[in-house]
Amino acid sequence: MDMQARIRLNFEQSIRTKQDAMEALAAPIAQGASRMVEALMSNHKIMSCGNGGSAGDAQHFSSEMLNRFEMERPGLPAIALTTDSSTLTSIANDYCYEDIFAKQVRALGQSGDLLLAISTSGNSDNLIRAIQAAHERDMGVIALTGRDGGRMADTLEGGDVEIRVPGTSTARIQEVHLLCIHCLCDLVDRRLLGVED
Numbered sequence: 001m002d003m004q005a006r007i008r009l010n011f012e013q014s015i016r017t018k019q020d021a022m023e024a025l026a027a028p029i030a031q032g033a034s035r036m037v038e039a040l041m042s043n044h045k046i047m048s049c050g051n052g053g054s055a056g057d058a059q060h061f062s063s064e065m066l067n068r069f070e071m072e073r074p075g076l077p078a079i080a081l082t083t084d085s086s087t088l089t090s091i092a093n094d095y096c097y098e099d100i101f102a103k104q105v106r107a108l109g110q111s112g113d114l115l116l117a118i119s120t121s122g123n124s125d126n127l128i129r130a131i132q133a134a135h136e137r138d139m140g141v142i143a144l145t146g147r148d149g150g151r152m153a154d155t156l157e158g159g160d161v162e163i164r165v166p167g168t169s170t171a172r173i174q175e176v177h178l179l180c181i182h183c184l185c186d187l188v189d190r191r192l193l194g195v196e197d
């Protein structure tokens with residue numbers, strides 16, 4: 001396959017994954033956005049985490065909350081747990097990599113806060129431990145997953161929301177995760193600013 005044919009194939013697969021996700025994810029994304037609005041309206045914060053490309057997604061989300069998305073509004077309270085290299089390396093060094101997010105959730109989390117946990121496989125142990133820590137702190141969880149939801153899906157509790165991308169390729173799932181994050185930001189802004197249509 002030549003380079004341009006390969007590029008077209010990647011685009012086609014990305015488009016197909018997004019089309020499959022559109023119907024499946026409209027309801028859980030709306031549910032996740034409602035949970036975010038409720039939390040933010042009650043002065044709670046949203047923490048986000050993920051590994052690799054999903055760490056980038058966690059930061060992408062928090063920056064759109066803290067700064068702005070598409071509309072002018074005050075900054076919203078959000079913290080990406082992926083950014084402080086001193087904290088991350090010391091937890092990984094003194095305890096273990098699996099605790100890098102959970103320890104931060106236990107330190108910063110308060111009842112009513114939310115955790116946005118992002119994993120394409122749903123099987124990253126540091127995310128599973130972060131979800132367990134969030135539950136200990138009486139926080140809700142919004143999980144962006146893929147494939148069969150992995151062990152993360154089994155770790156979620158009744159009030160949590162799973163947004164599971166129908167797909168098996170990490171890259172394609174990540175591309176839909178970013179779209180989901182932008183939908184969440186869009187819905188949060190519209191609800192907070194009272195935009196009707």
Ligand SMILES: O=C(CO)[C@@H](O)[C@H](O)[C@H](O)[C@H](O)COP(=O)(O)O
Binds near residue numbers: 052124
């Ligand atoms: O961005 C990519 C692949 O597209 C990688 O960096 C990928 O995020 C990493 O391999 C992650 O460790 C995968 O973790 P997860 O999505 O299974 O939780």
Ligand SMILES: [Zn+2]
Binds near residue numbers: 174
């Ligand atoms: Zn990637």
